[in-house]
Structure formats: structure tokens, C-alpha cells
Amino acid sequence: MNPAITIATARRIMNQLRHDHRTVALMVLVPTLVMILLYYVMDDERSFAMWAPILLCVFPFLVMFLVTSIATLRERTSGTLERLMASPLGKLDLLLGYGIAFGLMACVQVALALTVSLTWLGLDLPGDLWPLVLVALLNALLGTALGLLCSAFARTEFQAVQFMPIVMIPQILLGGILVPRAQMAAPLEWISDVLPMSYAIEAMRDAVVGGDIGGEFWRDLLIVAGAALLALVLGAATLRRRTP
Amino acid sequence: MMNSVGPAIAVRDLRVSRGGVEVLHGLTFDVPRGEVTGLLGPSGCGKTTLMRAIVGVQIVAGGEVTVLGEPAGSPRLRRLIGYSTQNPAVYRDLSVRENLRYFAAVLGAPKDDVERVLEEVGLTGAAHQLGGSLSGGQLSRASLAVALLGSPELVVLDEPTVGLDPVLRQELWRLFHGLADRGVTLLVSSHVMDEAARCERLLVLRQGEILADGTPDGLRERTRTTDLEEAFLRLVEERAAA
Numbered sequence: 196m197n198p199a200i201t202i203a204t205a206r207r208i209m210n211q212l213r214h215d216h217r218t219v220a221l222m223v224l225v226p227t228l229v230m231i232l233l234y235y236v237m238d239d240e241r242s243f244a245m246w247a248p249i250l251l252c253v254f255p256f257l258v259m260f261l262v263t264s265i266a267t268l269r270e271r272t273s274g275t276l277e278r279l280m281a282s283p284l285g286k287l288d289l290l291l292g293y294g295i296a297f298g299l300m301a302c303v304q305v306a307l308a309l310t311v312s313l314t315w316l317g318l319d320l321p322g323d324l325w326p327l328v329l330v331a332l333l334n335a336l337l338g339t340a341l342g343l344l345c346s347a348f349a350r351t352e353f354q355a356v357q358f359m360p361i362v363m364i365p366q367i368l369l370g371g372i373l374v375p376r377a378q379m380a381a382p383l384e385w386i387s388d389v390l391p392m393s394y395a396i397e398a399m400r401d402a403v404v405g406g407d408i409g410g411e412f413w414r415d416l417l418i419v420a421g422a423a424l425l426a427l428v429l430g431a432a433t434l435r436r437r438t439p
Numbered sequence: 440m441m442n443s444v445g446p447a448i449a450v451r452d453l454r455v456s457r458g459g460v461e462v463l464h465g466l467t468f469d470v471p472r473g474e475v476t477g478l479l480g481p482s483g484c485g486k487t488t489l490m491r492a493i494v495g496v497q498i499v500a501g502g503e504v505t506v507l508g509e510p511a512g513s514p515r516l517r518r519l520i521g522y523s524t525q526n527p528a529v530y531r532d533l534s535v536r537e538n539l540r541y542f543a544a545v546l547g548a549p550k551d552d553v554e555r556v557l558e559e560v561g562l563t564g565a566a567h568q569l570g571g572s573l574s575g576g577q578l579s580r581a582s583l584a585v586a587l588l589g590s591p592e593l594v595v596l597d598e599p600t601v602g603l604d605p606v607l608r609q610e611l612w613r614l615f616h617g618l619a620d621r622g623v624t625l626l627v628s629s630h631v632m633d634e635a636a637r638c639e640r641l642l643v644l645r646q647g648e649i650l651a652d653g654t655p656d657g658l659r660e661r662t663r664t665t666d667l668e669e670a671f672l673r674l675v676e677e678r679a680a681a
Binding site for chain 2: 204275279284407437439
């Protein structure tokens with residue numbers, strides 16, 4: 196690993212995004228537009244206050260997962276990854292470069308969605324703002340890390356897109372959004388226990404309810420961060436300098 | 440310079456299998472330092488696989504590849520080998536200059552190297568263009584420019600002159616020989632036999648085996664023809680008769 200190369204990689208990815216206005220607009224605007232849509236669909240502030248944090252949790256994750264998995268797949272299938280693997284660049288330089296670049300994008304995305312929710316849409320937070328921001332960002336990073344990992348198992352962009360429902364839908368169904376986790380059949384609860392999103396959603400609830408930013412909140416955050424780190428390390432293991 | 444005695448590349452009994460089929464059948468040869476060696480042969484003969492093995496990104500089934508005195512793929516070699524892949528390693532959504540700046544940072548090359556290599560491959564005028572808007576020939580020149588960044592001791596170029604106009608091709612060959620005069624070793628692949636005459640040394644590959652290894656003159660003498668295309672055919676006949 197070499198910090199100069201990591202930073203150069205992050206800058207290169209940001210430059211690629213800079214040339215692609217439409218993708219940037221989609222990444223930044225979609226979560227905010229969905230929040231606005233939700234506000235008018237709910238048409239009642241209490242339901243909106245209940246659902247908004249969940250969307251703030253799910254959306255950055257979803258968008259980052261998609262964008263990252265396709266971006267890294269493109270790197271794998273064009274000649275550039277092979278060229279990089281023959282260079283002094285370390286595998287973690289590449290993965291962290293993606294993590295930093297898309298993490299910054301996630302910051303912008305979450306910041307805009309939050310600002311619009313808290314002002315125009317009148318979302319009321321009884322507690323502090325920072326726990327919510329922290330959870331949303333970590334979740335975006337988790338999406339980035341999982342996207343990096345999943346791109347290793349896809350040969351084409353068609354396949355990469357198909358990973359999105361595989362990774363997302365079970366996490367949403369079992370994450371305690373629709374049915375509280377405690378009410379699930381035991382085997383489902385066990386699965387729910389190993390899915391990182393479950394902890395992200397719990398942490399987000401704690402952050403929104405406020406007042407109770409204690410041990411459980413930090414434990415949940417630690418689990419999400421650990422899952423992101425694990426996905427990054429596994430992703431690095433799938434990058435090979437020598438290929439068949 | 441690293442260990443500067445011995446050949447730039449020494450390959451011993453190299454075997455490579457791809458998709459369960461052996462594509463390189465025990466190759467043995469040396470590439471001398473400071474010369475332009477042409478790797479010639481028809482499409483699909485194993486040129487790219489051999490170059491990948493030399494650069495150290497190919498899984499090999501057996502044999503030894505030693506580059507600049509070190510086993511191929513050693514971390515120390517990654518800064519010393521310039522490599523241009525056949526599928527141009529150029530980000531299509533970055534400008535040519537941004538591409539080169541990134542690779543220069545990765546390779547630890549000085550910043551002003553970017554303008555030098557742009558000049559060398561004749562892309563200064565297209566430096567601001569996005570990779571995706573380049574023609575095929577410009578793309579392969581951009582990829583070639585990446586291989587020239589820094590001060591590589593070995594430059595491995597996979598079909599660098601495909602689709603270029605003759606004037607440009609001549610300029611590039613002049614550039615290659617200029618590098619060789621400064622002591623750089625070049626291994627350049629081509630499936631066009633007329634490029635063979637521009638090399639100081641030739642390796643002719645067919646179906647994963649070496650048909651010939653020597654100078655262009657030696658090859659002409661051995662096959663009693665001045666036409667290298669014809670020479671190739673005679674080598675194939677010679678091999679079939681043996």
C-alpha cells in the first residue's frame with residue numbers, strides 16, 4: 196500500500212465522475228427526490244418521520260452498491276486493471292481509492308437528502324444530527340465495499356445489476372423494516388442477525404429517536420463498519436495479479 | 440540499472456494452459472538487452488500469453504521466466520517494465536492527459552514525463568480529448584504512451600502499431616530504436632511480417648511453439664528468401680517435414 200497511489204486513484208475516479216455529469220446528477224439527486232416523493236405519498240408528518248430515516252439508510256447503500264459494482268467491473272473488463280496489476284499499485288490502493296471517491300460522493304448525497312428533509316420537508320429530529328449522518332455514511336461505505344466484492348463474481352454488467360436484488364431484498368425484508376426482527380421465525384431471525392443492514396437500521400432508529408445514543412448504538416455501528424472492512428478485505432482477495 | 444549481466448529476459452521450458460488447453464508448449468529462449476526483439480506470429484499463436492507471462496500477470500503451468508535477473512512478477516520489476524496491453528489500457532471517460540497523469544502517479548514517474556510521452560507518441564494535439572473519442576490508432580498510441588512513462592528498462596508492447604498510418608509507424612519504430620540505443624530492451628509483438636525487418640532480433644511463434652529465433656538476416660539465409668512472409672511459410676513447411 197502506498198498513500199500517494201491511493202490518493203491518485205481516488206482522484207482519478209473523481210475525475211472520471213466529473214466527466215460523467217448524468218451519473219453524478221443521478222447519484223446526488225435520486226435519494227433526495229425519493230424523500231420528496233415519500234413526503235407527499237405519506238402526506239402525514241408522523242408516518243414520514245418514521246419512514247424517512249429508513250430511506251436515508253437504504254438509499255445511499257443501494258446507489259453506492261450499484262455504482263461501485265459497475266465501475267469496478269468496467270475496470271476489470273477493460274485493459275486497465277491488467278495494466279494496474281502489472282504496476283506498483285497495491286490491491287488495497289485500488290479498493291481504498293474507490294472507497295474514498297465514492298465515500299465522498301456518498302457524503303454529498305446524504306448531505307443533500309438530509310438538508311432537504313430537515314428543512315423543506317420538516318423532518319423533526321428530537322436528538323442530535325451527527326448520529327444519523329454517521330449511520331448513513333457508514334451504510335454508504337458498506338454499499339461501496341459490498342459492490343466492490345460482488346463485482347468480482349460478475350462477468351458482465353448485466354450480471355452485476357442482478358446482484359443488486361440478491362444483496363438488497365433479503366436485507367430489506369429481514370432487516371426489521373416490515374416486520375420487527377423479534378417477531379420473525381427463529382431461522383429468519385438468525386439470518387437477520389448476520390446481515391449487516393439489520394444493525395444499520397437499528398442504529399438509524401436509535402439515532403432518530405434520540406436521547407439513547409449509548410452502548411447499543413455504538414455496537415451496531417461497529418458491526419456495520421466491521422462488515423464493510425470485511426467486504427473490502429475479501430474484495431482485495433478477489434483481485435489477482437496473475438490471471439488465467 | 441539492476442543486475443545488468445545476462446539477458447533481459449530468460450525463458451526456460453515455459454508452459455501455459457488457458458481454459459484447460461496448453462497454449463504455450465515449453466518455450467525456451469533469451470532476449471538480449473538493449474535491442475528491439477520482434478515477437479511475430481499469426482493471431483492466436485500465443486504472443487499475448489507469452490507477453491503476459493513475462494510481465495508477470497499470467498498464471499503459468501510450468502517453467503521459469505526470469506526478467507532483468509529476477510523471477511517474472513517480482514514486486515521490484517513492476518517499476519522497471521513498461522507494458523502496453525493489446526486491449527488499450529486507457530480510461531475512456533478520462534482525457535488522454537488525465538490518463539497519463541494517473542499512470543505516472545502510480546508508476547512514480549516525474550510529472551513532466553506526461554508531456555514528454557505525449558510528444559513521443561504524437562498525441563500532444565489530442566491530449567485534452569476523452570479516451571472514448573479517440574480513434575483506434577490514437578487509443579493504442581495512448582496505451583503505448585503509458586508504457587513509456589518513467590524510465591523502464593524493459594518495454595513490452597503488444598501490437599503497438601496496429602491500424603497506424605505508415606508515416607506514424609515509421610516514427611514509432613524510430614522511437615523504439617532510439618530507446619534501444621539508450622540501453623532499453625524492447626519486446627514488440629506484431630502479426631504483420633513486414634515489421635519483422637525493423638527488428639534487430641526475431642522470435643517467430645506459431646501454435647505455442649517457437650519456429651525461429653535469430654536475426655532477420657539469419658532468418659532470410661536459413662529460408663533462402665528475402666520475403667519474410669515467404670520465410671514464415673517455409674519455416675512452417677520445415678517444421679512439418681521434421
